[in-house]
Amino acid sequence: MPPPVQPALPVFVNLGPRSYLVQVGRDLLKTLGEEVNQKLPDRVKCAVVTDSNVGPLYAETVIKSLRAVGKEPHLITVPAGESSKSLSWSESVLGEMVRFGLDRKSFLVALGGGVIGDLGGFCASIYQRGIPYVQVPTTVLSQVDSSVGGKTGVNLPDAKNMVGCFHQPVHVIADLDTLNSLPKREWNEGFAEIIKHACIRDASMFTAIQDVAEGKGDIVGLIRRNIAIKAAIVEADEYETIGTRALLNFGHTLGHAIEAAAGYGKLLHGEAISLGLRAAAWLSTQIAELTAEDYEHIVALLKLFDLPVRLPDDFDTETLMRIARMDKKFENGKIRFVLLRKIGDAYVSKDVLEGHLKQALDELRK
């Protein structure tokens, strides 16, 4: 008989009084109630915020598990997709929370991908000036990135993540079994953020990523490794004030502009970031020391997951630049742009000018 599969160790996010664990493994939804109860024993009423794809698949298990430990969950479902990450959907979720009688002693469970994590976390951060929330990420992208670190928020029509708060979750439960229902396109988009982590922090992860692409890798190990990278960066710079956390924005300046310009939901977040990663890697060959060989390696890895690396012709440079200028990474007309010296070694540069971004967009069209 093969030995029993050992559960992956949880990742501890050490943020003093805001510390929490990220559970990562399989078959975790059934015991979610017990986990949550250990963390929030005195809180009973809760909102389970989910979307129209994830709710029908997993909400019943989550609700049952919460009820089994005496919690009183209320399900709130928003339409699937990036358009729900908006002020108007926040208002609707908050209104439901009032109607369900949630108070300051209540809590929220965000069950879904990054959209639900960001929207649910944002609602938890402002409801009655803040209630605790638990992240239950169900996409590769949300497990390796958005569920950890406490960035919550919503989009404005023209600019991503423009309204939001830092509000750390009290617990994260990343159940890899939920990924079994993830469509291929959504599975692939998560690898944009994994490739980003490898680019900025861990060149040796390229091989592990390639193995997973070829169907022979250890996905639990890879996801845990990425959560640990994210946790370490957040621990070093929780509020993005000293530059370490800003490294996570590699590929995101143009990526966010492309995502917003396409119209939310047209390109998945990870797809837009894939284009942003190629642009940032190319700029790294022009302004920093990244070699052409390493640049080609990054592009090849993105292609391995069918991620887009060529900007469609209907994206107009001026529109993209207008949107990019509204990004939080533009300060007093200057851009804080993340470049690579080599794979695994990133830094925040002030040498990138608008002209460089336009050149990178031209390059992306090739």
Ligand code: NAD
């Ligand atoms: P998403 O939440 O929209 O999920 C993608 C799609 O997959 C949706 O249609 C969803 O309904 C569906 N889905 C989710 N889980 C599923 C499952 N298990 N089975 C079947 N279908 C499932 O998007 P995402 O890619 O997870 O996250 C993208 C969002 O995350 C963006 O808004 C981005 O800005 C945000 N983000 C936030 C941070 C952060 O630090 N807060 C970091 C990275 C990205």
Ligand code: GLY
């Ligand atoms: N996804 C960027 C960050 O968490 O800082």
